[in-house]
Amino acid sequence: MLFVSAVVSIYCVAAVSIDSVTGAPLFAIVGAVVPALLYVLLGGVAIRFADSVRRWSFADRYEPWDDEHKFILGVIWPGVVVFWVTVGIFNHLTSPPIKAS
Numbered sequence: 001m002l003f004v005s006a007v008v009s010i011y012c013v014a015a016v017s018i019d020s021v022t023g024a025p026l027f028a029i030v031g032a033v034v035p036a037l038l039y040v041l042l043g044g045v046a047i048r049f050a051d052s053v054r055r056w057s058f059a060d061r062y063e064p065w066d067d068e069h070k071f072i073l074g075v076i077w078p079g080v081v082v083f084w085v086t087v088g089i090f091n092h093l094t095s096p097p098i099k100a101s
Contacts, residue, residue, distance in 0.1 A: 006039070008036075010035055043077040
């Protein structure tokens with residue numbers, strides 16, 4: 001439900017923005033689908049990227065996210081990517097190197 005709310009919100013903002021710029025409501029209704037779909041596609045790519053940063057940074061204790069967790073994080077993907085890039089790089093640079101045995 002949260003994900004649907006985010007996509008519908010993006011669709012509505014895009015439709016109003018396109019309509020205010022072009023003055024063509026039908027074009028705005030149809031054209032607003034593109035930003036909503038892009039948000040979904042970019043969310044999937046961003047969550048994969050955040051998960052790979054997490055795996056790279058926490059290699060010793062990494063556990064993959066389940067689908068429900070990925071779905072929820074996909075709604076707020078801009079914040080998730082910023083968080084994991086910041087935390088991941090900080091953790092990777094401050095952790096001691098792993099010794100090969």
